Amino acid sequence: MTPTKSIGDQRHLFDLPRDVAYLNCAYMGPMMRQAAELCAEGARRKLQPWRLSSADFFDQPERVRSLFAQLVNGDADGVAIVPSASYGITIAARNLPAGPGREILVLADQFPSNVYPWRKLAAQTGARITTVTLSPDMLPTESVLNAVTENTAIIAVPNALWTNGALLDLAAIGRRAREVGAALVVDASQSIGAMPFDAAEIQPDILITATYKWILGPYNMALAWIAPKWRDGEPVEETWLGRAGSENFARLIDYTDVYQTGARRFDVGERSNFTLMPALIATLEQLLDWGVDAISATLSARNAALARRLGELGFTCPEEPWRAPHYLTARAPAGAPGDLLTRLTTRNVHVSQRGEHLRITPHLYNDAEDEARLLHALAEMI
Numbered sequence: 001m002t003p004t005k006s007i008g009d010q011r012h013l014f015d016l017p018r019d020v021a022y023l024n025c026a027y028m029g030p031m032m033r034q035a036a037e038l039c040a041e042g043a044r045r046k047l048q049p050w051r052l053s054s055a056d057f058f059d060q061p062e063r064v065r066s067l068f069a070q071l072v073n074g075d076a077d078g079v080a081i082v083p084s085a086s087y088g089i090t091i092a093a094r095n096l097p098a099g100p101g102r103e104i105l106v107l108a109d110q111f112p113s114n115v116y117p118w119r120k121l122a123a124q125t126g127a128r129i130t131t132v133t134l135s136p137d138m139l140p141t142e143s144v145l146n147a148v149t150e151n152t153a154i155i156a157v158p159n160a161l162w163t164n165g166a167l168l169d170l171a172a173i174g175r176r177a178r179e180v181g182a183a184l185v186v187d188a189s190q191s192i193g194a195m196p197f198d199a200a201e202i203q204p205d206i207l208i209t210a211t212y213k214w215i216l217g218p219y220n221m222a223l224a225w226i227a228p229k230w231r232d233g234e235p236v237e238e239t240w241l242g243r244a245g246s247e248n249f250a251r252l253i254d255y256t257d258v259y260q261t262g263a264r265r266f267d268v269g270e271r272s273n274f275t276l277m278p279a280l281i282a283t284l285e286q287l288l289d290w291g292v293d294a295i296s297a298t299l300s301a302r303n304a305a306l307a308r309r310l311g312e313l314g315f316t317c318p319e320e321p322w323r324a325p326h327y328l329t330a331r332a333p334a335g336a337p338g339d340l341l342t343r344l345t346t347r348n349v350h351v352s353q354r355g356e357h358l359r360i361t362p363h364l365y366n367d368a369e370d371e372a373r374l375l376h377a378l379a380e381m382i
């Protein structure tokens with residue numbers, strides 16, 4: 001097998017001043033300059049609405065569906081365009097069956113977008129939420145598999161946990177879900193774009209991702225892939241664009257109960273976002289051009305090296321395969337000051353703090369100088 005190629009420095013595509021070390025993609029991925037210019041062009045067209053055409057309403061959303069389908073190895077027909085991960089999980093909670101005595105399985109400390117809709121579903125149906133606590137001594141997948149029972153109705157998990165990057169083997173969890181007749185819902189907002197996702201192998205019932213993190217796309221756009229068996233379900237909104245024949249603006253008053261095909265009925269109202277959609281298209285094209293395998297391999301190698309250097313400073317970092325390759329967290333050594341995050345921010349080194357540890361999530365726009373700034377700053381502080 002040929003090793004996956006490593007991608008060189010891509011900083012020139014972004015707008016990151018040299019004195020800023022932005023190592024915080026898990027919080028907010030920066031957009032590329034080109035994408036921001038497309039947003040500006042979209043806004044200009046809203047100044048001159050006669051320049052808008054049916055391509056903006058229909059062709060661009062279809063292009064997004066096709067690109068996202070390539071990214072996750074699903075079909076374009078199954079892609080829905082929504083504004084947030086919470087919205088996508090709400091589609092899932094509206095449509096997946098649960099009932100008294102059935103369990104909805106989530107991880108402890110999971111992101112709230114993938115918790116609140118399930119709490120509501122549990123309250124409405126009498127189902128119970130089962131929370132899986134991960135252990136540093138066991139692979140996260142094992143903890144999840146151990147918690148699945150014949151009563152499990154829905155497994156609603158991330159791919160990489162947002163607090164510490166704990167990695168789940170979704171193919172194995174998908175197999176187990178099918179064995180017990182449970183649905184698998186994945187919030188992959190912290191992995192898609194930086195880690196391969198194979199919908200054909202994993203067979204999620206519903207997959208959702210925000211685009212503003214590892215996809216490096218705009219805020220307020222998220223993408224869902226919905227398995228064929230749920231595509232005739234109930235959308236969150238009854239949008240006119242989601243109905244058959246909506247392309248013919250002259251005949252929209254020929255009301256119909258027939259939806260557009262595939263997962264299009266689940267699109268958010270006004271999904272044809274002229275400002276953000278072109279930026280998302282350009283970004284998805286760039287990710288596919290780099291290749292997600294290559295992005296993942298590049299970030300994996302760089303993070304492993306960074307983890308070693310952090311270890312030399314006394315930090316403890318979970319290792320692969322416990323953590324996802326693109327997702328580094330570091331627990332400070334005993335006696336380190338409690339305000340490391342603030343001190344780093346003052347020096348223009350940007351990471352996050354989640355719980356007890358720093359979350360350090362570089363991307364292709366980071367280089368050795370950014371890493372050196374982080375390590376140098378931490379070495380001075382501890």
Ligand SMILES: Cc1ncc(COP(=O)(O)O)c(C=O)c1O
Nearest residue numbers: 084085086111113162189190210
């Ligand atoms: C795992 C995960 N899901 C979703 C989101 C964002 O959710 P939403 O799009 O509902 O705002 C985040 C943001 O940090 C996240 O970490």
